[in-house]
Amino acid sequence: MTEPKSNTLEPLESLSMTDRVENILREYFTENGFKPGDSLPNEIEISQKLNVSRNVVREALSRLRMLGMIETRPRRGMIMAQPDLLAGIEKVLNPLLLSQDNLKDIFELRLILEMGISEFLFARKTEKDLDELEAIVKRQKDLTVVSKEEEVAFHGKLYEMTGNDTFQRFQTLLMPIFEHVFTGYYNQETHVDIPNRVTHHDLFMLLKHGTQEEFRKGMYTHLAVYFATITDR
Amino acid sequence: MTEPKSNTLEPLESLSMTDRVENILREYFTENGFKPGDSLPNEIEISQKLNVSRNVVREALSRLRMLGMIETRPRRGMIMAQPDLLAGIEKVLNPLLLSQDNLKDIFELRLILEMGISEFLFARKTEKDLDELEAIVKRQKDLTVVSKEEEVAFHGKLYEMTGNDTFQRFQTLLMPIFEHVFTGYYNQETHVDIPNRVTHHDLFMLLKHGTQEEFRKGMYTHLAVYFATITDR
Structure with missing residues (x-):
């Protein structure tokens, strides 16, 4: 599990596990060039890859869902979406x-x-x-x-x-x-x-x-x- | 459990339970005039009052935490905080x-x-x-x-x-x-x-x-x- 480049001046120790997973996921999307509509790994896969609990992954994904970055579609699972800027x-x-x-x-x-x-x-x-x-x-x-x-x-x-x-x-x-x-x-x-x-x-x-x-x-x-x-x- | 006044044009049925709890909590803070530093009910209390699962409440709280609206302090529990505008x-x-x-x-x-x-x-x-x-x-x-x-x-x-x-x-x-x-x-x-x-x-x-x-x-x-x-x- 690699640390994300922090884009705030917050000291690392004050970041919760959910903050870290959220940052890692956003960085993962950017570095892999994900575009709206692209399929994403599911909660279980992410939790296994990052070796963190499903609860933490679910919370991080819920944050990204709130920003409109991800969506769940019937039969397609979780996909990348166009975030709502404001x-x-x-x-x-x-x-x-x-x-x-x-x-x-x-x-x-x-x-x-x-x-x-x-x-x-x-x-x-x-x-x-x-x-x-x-x-x-x-x-x-x-x-x-x-x-x-x-x-x-x-x-x-x-x-x-x-x-x-x-x-x-x-x-x-x-x-x-x-x-x-x-x-x-x-x-x-x-x-x-x-x-x-x-x-x-x-x-x-x-x-x-x-x-x-x-x-x-x-x-x-x-x-x-x-x-x-x-x-x- | 009262429905929040929706401030978007999203049809109600497309809102997930987490979206609804998040909206209800933000409305609850506004209507009760909560200010930064005020103590908030904890996850268990909220889940009982709204009659929703703790997982849903935890996700909604995690979203508010990401926006900087709430914080958890040692020995004080969850408090209202000054959100980060951007x-x-x-x-x-x-x-x-x-x-x-x-x-x-x-x-x-x-x-x-x-x-x-x-x-x-x-x-x-x-x-x-x-x-x-x-x-x-x-x-x-x-x-x-x-x-x-x-x-x-x-x-x-x-x-x-x-x-x-x-x-x-x-x-x-x-x-x-x-x-x-x-x-x-x-x-x-x-x-x-x-x-x-x-x-x-x-x-x-x-x-x-x-x-x-x-x-x-x-x-x-x-x-x-x-x-x-x-x-x-």
């Missing part, structure tokens, strides 16, 4: 469990992502997208306060318009945490008055008729109340 | 297993993140950071080809300068996949000649002496060879 992160996004530093990082990560999409929006916007976005901002025009749902509708549509499903899903996952962190800031009254407020409707007009630079500046002003919380570290 | 994603970043769409999404995600950091860099850059960045670009100045290691050294220093550890780790995780995807594009000869190439040294000068807009435009030109691969969807 399954792990989705499961741990609990504000009560994450550290304050992690929560702050996620808050900022949403801002970074929001400021980075203009190239993609201008490269991929279509008439159909713009029509749908227009319908969203029109119904928001008479609202004095934009609800959380309307925020998600507008920004979610922009994420969709990037044409990047992973980005869209990732950013959507981050939004509840973003709100949670900002509510904390807001209660501490660190909010500032932003003069020239840029609305969703303004952003829509810039995306439809303006330049990439104008849109990006508009987005910055739209998010200025959040950027005001950014301080030196 | 543990799951780190484990599945295998180019052979991810779909072509996922790989392309990750490629683009790095570009989005790279274009979104200028606000953070200008808000948080310090003399010490700039000195360190200068040392990196000085040693790269005479190189005709910038190696992968030197790419990581320069961009990695920028990620560090954002002051956001999660962003830094996330972006560093994406880089090997980014290279993998781009090598594919490059071999298909979709590369274009970029006239006014912006070097790492140029970017350093813009970060030190220029404006946020100038830096961002420089970054776009620096990455233009990658942006040239972005097409409509």
